[in-house]
Amino acid sequence: MKSLLKSLVEIPAPPGHEKELRDFVREEIETMADEIRVDSMGNLIVxxxxxxxxxxxxxxxxxxxEIGLIATHIDKRGFIRFTNMGGVYPSYLLGGRVRFLDGTRGVIDVEGSGKRKKVPGLDKMYIDIGAENENQCxxxxxxxxxxxxxxxxxGKRVVSKALDDRVGVAVMVETLRKVHQSPKRTPHESWFVFSNQEEVGLRGAGPAAYQLEPDIGxxxxxxxxxxTPQxxxxxxSLGEGPAIKIRDKGMLxxxxxxxxxIDVARKHKISCQREVLERGTxxxxxxxxxxxxxPSGCLSIPCRYVHSPSEMVDWDDVQQAAILLEKLLFEPFLGS
Amino acid sequence: MDSMEMNDLLLDLLHVPGLSGREDPVLRYLQEIWEPMVDELRVSPLGSLEGVVRGNAPQPRPKILFAAHMDAIGLMVTGYQGDFLRVTSVGGVDPRVLPGGIVTVHGEEDLPGVIDQLPKALLPDSAPKDSVEFKYLIVDLGLKEAELKDMVQIGDLVSFQQPPLMMGDNLIAGPALDNRASVAAITIMLTSLQTRDPAWDVWVVATSQEEENMSGALTSAYTLQPDLAVAVDVTFASAPGTPDHKSYPMGEEIPLGWGPSVHPGLYRAFEEAAEEEDISVNREPLPMRSGTDADVLQISAAGVPTMVLSIPLRYMHTPVEMVHKEDIRAVAKLSQALIDRLDANFLSTLEWEE
Incomplete structure (x- = not known):
């Protein structure tokens, strides 16, 4: 699963530009699916x-x-102004490097370079791709x-951009593989949805749910x-197992x-954490x-430095999350 | 419903817990009360209680939906701090009133706790001195850490331990009057409906999760697809220091919501019904969103003409919310009056004309 995750994070997929990644995932799982389609939003549904x-x-x-940046203006000297797609923190950008979908790379700095003490907003920042002027850009x-x-x-921990949410994608691909390879059949009709545009307002999953009319999400x-310090x-915490969401800012x-x-985790001796998240959804x-x-819930993978270029997860947590998801799909749902 | 029965209903409604997302106890209570008064009763996937009194108009018979949220605000355990608990709010709890409060922690069993804050002298310099943020509040159960971790888990709920108070002949105080006062109003309306023969189907919905994201009302409206919807909720009552233009006297007039989330034709129908029935009303400007279930009812499916009825309430989002019982009765009476005026032609006369 680690090499799969590495391949996943290396494919750029800012909101609305998920096609390359979607094609990669589709290729990966096509043979395991009972039914596969891409809907009008671009969600991959299996x-x-x-x-x-x-x-x-x-x-x-x-x-x-994943979160990304979009060019808004090119000035005469070829500097690129930009704004955010999703929750980008200015402090994580300074001195950083970015890659456009055509492969062009650039660095980010700020007006008054070298003089600033405080982190300014994105409107004061620019991307420098080394162009000599506007025409060369x-x-x-x-x-x-x-x-x-x-x-x-x-080793025990891995660091990358876009672990939010490629780690979830990897867990789902791995789980689908295990369900596919298992001699047993699950009692459930499972719809694996690789959704679009989550970072700009949870926009893909809703229409997918509307089509699928699930009993549980x-x-x-x-x-x-x-x-982390302070x-x-x-x-x-990292390394204490996957987290079971009780609530976040958008949902109980x-x-x-x-x-x-919780019951399935306990039955299979998978240690889990109870999550009350006070920001994000x-x-x-x-x-x-x-x-x-x-009725919905969320299986979470603890992650440090979310929305930074260096998100960090614990590999045991990731593996345990995949095991828990697999077990969930083989266990009956005893709720109403 | 006589005044003794009404007191009992209110006291019961204030005693049963039911914080947002965990409305089960109040849901079960209402199921029992509503069951004999409705033709059909069901629970939505997100835990709203939906009951209907069938009308006598021919099919396709129009439907009106009355929504009052049954969930209450409270606290949720976020973690342990030695022998103490850290908490956050469920719904918009006002942290200024929490220190010194007594709460019930719904752990392995219900446990008493007190909320306290760090002494002023121990707060960091950066902490504001005049009001206390959640991060400086702790709940003390008098237990040692190991015992605490045994009994209480992260995500467990904490509710205010404040028994309801009958004050004078007319007022009642307690936690969760927002919005159990309105649940009482639509329950009283249901009792009066027993002796009527409405033309329309009347749906009463005790909605879930209003205080968090209004998901109960949103999803019930999708399922039931009403032709008209009325959100019954509380608004700010006048008290010393409240600005007159943002607060409403208790026990005198029913504030009728007026703004983009209210259909002006439906507003006028309520106004006329009030005049004919001699119920005093005034106008409550709701310049943006109403902050009630009406906001999601209105834009459900193809859109629903929606109205907001308010019960004035003092000390909103504190454990000692207070309402006037006459206001509850008046809302019930006005709702019934509107239902009496719904006939087969009502919808065809309804126009969005301010």
Missing amino acids: RKGEVREGGKRIMIASHLD SIDIGDVAVFDRPWLDL LAIDVTRTGD GVKMDV SHPEVVDWM TDAASIQLTRGGV
């Missing part, structure tokens, strides 16, 4: 299994897109870029941690979904609101 005794129709979503207004930072394997996404007060998880996840929040309402 069915595995059908509802049997004690089973439900479950939608599982991880998002393909290969980038057009509307071209999009992502962080350019190499994958770093620290589950997002697989990263969550923050409170285990970090936020939050009782989720359904109690029966939470109980199902996931695709589960938009699945929950679909049609007449979908």
Whole structure:
């Protein structure tokens, strides 16, 4: 799964530009799917299994897109002004490098370079791709870029851009593989949705849920941690196992979904953390609101430095998350 | 419903817990109360209670939906700090009123706790001295850390331990009057509906999760697809220091919501019904969103003409919210009056004309 994750993070996919990554994932899973399609939003939707005794129709979503930048103006000297696609923190940009979808690389700096003490807003920043002037600049207004930072394997922990939410994508691909290879069949009809445009307002998952009308919704996404120096007060740490979301800023998880996840984790001796996240949300929040309402929850992978070019996850957490998701799909849902 | 029965209803509604997302206890209570009064009763996937009194008009019979959210604000455990608990809010709790408060922590069993804050002298210099943020509040259960971790888990809920108070003949105080006062109003309306023969189907919905993201009302409206919707909720009552243009006297007039989230034709229908029934009303400007279930009811499916009825309430989002019982009755009476005026032609006369 590690080499899969490395391949996933290296494909750029800012919101609305998920095609290359979607094609890669499709190639990876095509043979394991009972049904596969891409909807009008660009969500990649895969069915595995059908509802049997004690089973439900479950939608599982991880998002393909990552936060990115979009060029808004090219000045006469070839400097590129830009704005954010999704939650980009100015402090994570300074001195950083970005890559446009055509492969053009550039560095980010700020007006009054070298003089500033405080981190300014994005409107004071620019991307320098080394162009000599406007005419030499290969980038057009509307071209999009992502962080350019190499994958770093620290052994137990891995660091990369876009682990939010490629780690969820990897967990789902791995789980689909295990379900496919298993001699047993799951009781559930599982719909694996690789969603689009999560970072700009959870926009892909809702329409997917509308099409699929699931009984239960589950997002697989990263969550923050409170285990760094002077970090936020939050009782989720790297390496203590995947987290089961009780709530975040956008959603109260359904109690029966939470109980199902906790019970299955306990039964299979997978250690988990209980997550109360006070900022941010996931695709589960938009699945929950679909049609007449979908009881929803989220399986989270603890992640440090979310939305930075160097997000960090614990490899055991990632593997345990994949095991828990697999077990969930083989266990009946005892809620109503 | 006589005044003794109404007192009992209110006291019961204030005693049963039901914080946002965990409305089960109040849901079960209402199921029992509403069951004999409705033709059909069901629970939505997100935990709203939906009941209907069928009308006598021929099919396709129009439907009106009355929504009052049953969820209450409270606290949620976010972590441990030695022998203490850290908490955050469920819904918009006002942290200024929390220190010194008594709470019930819904752990392995219900446990009493007190909320305290660090002494002023121990707060960091950067902390504001005049109001206390959540990060400086702790809940003390008098237990040692190991015991605490045994009994309480992250994500467990904490509710205000404040028994309801009957004050004088007319006022009642307690936590969760936002919005159990309105749940009481639509319940009283249901009792009066028993002796009527409405033309329309009347849906009453005790919605879930209003205080978080209004997901209960949004999803019930999608399922039920009403032709008209009315959100019953609380608004700011006058009290010393409240500006007159943002607060409403208790026990005198029912504030009728007026603004983009209210359909002007439906507003006028309520105004006329009030005049004919001699119910005092005034106008409550809602310049942006109403901050009630109306905001999501209105834009459900193809759009729904929507109205907001308010019960004035003092000390909003504190454990000692206070309302006037006459206001609850008046809202129930006005709702019934509107239902009485719904006939087969009502919708065809409804126009968005300010």
